[in-house]
Amino acid sequence: MNCRVFKQVTLLLIPSLCLAEHFDIKLTAMSDSGAKQEAFADQSPPAGGLNPRPILKVRAGDKITFQFIMTNVYTHATFRGAGIHYYVVHEREIGQKALPALEGAVAEGSFNFDLKPSARVGCKEKVAISQPGIYLMRVESLRTQRDHEHFAAIDIEVR
């Protein structure tokens, strides 16, 4: 490979290396009153990620259907002992960067397995939140042995 071609290839690769992702995530939350929000893959660190979270506004007691699909787009290796964790939990304020404690979570779940290249995880769940307040709905990767994990999150304002 001559020097010019090498430089061109390197220049093409650098942005993709910087942006190297290992999960594609789509998180959707819908209330039975018709409100809907979507969030996509973000990463942590930094705490709370890089992107602002969408806000779903609902009334107390509304049924909320949330659904996520996560795809492992890192095609080079299986993540042994990886995990996917999701939850809906009360938080102090919209856009809060620090993760709230999970005690008293409205809903929570996880999956633990060897995550092979192109593996997909899909989950749909219905919840109703009876207490007004601000809640965080978040799905996140765990133990992928990289310097960051991926997540998608939506704030829920319950009136």
Added chain:
Amino acid sequence: MALSVMLAWCGSLLGADFAIDLSARSGSIQQSARSGPSVSQPVLAVHAGEMLVAQWSAANPQSGTALRDITLHVFMDLESPTGVAKPTANAVYESAVILDFEPGAKGTGNFHMPAPGPGKYLLRVETIGASKKMGREYVAAIKVSVL
């Protein structure tokens, strides 16, 4: 060589087969089910709004056959009046994970949520795709009666 063949044979006699274990709990009451020839489904009674915890695992024994592209499908929905074990669009929970189960591999999952409105629900974990190599799918199920 002869020993490993004998151990594998003994394992098959002892039921060392791919297996799904499922449990559901609310407070101090718990029910469990394991995939197998039995079709009995234990019943867990809970009150609406009480925290319901479900946990499952699917494991391939060390002596098992490698299984690829197995979908582990989990759902909880009102029981169908026709007895068809398929989730509807109104299922309170549904998930699907596509996994390879090498010999010795295991996958686990869980969820907790407030029990939904009163009714008779089916919580079911099933494989989709195991029959290609194993000749059957694997299912574990618990009935959840919400009062």
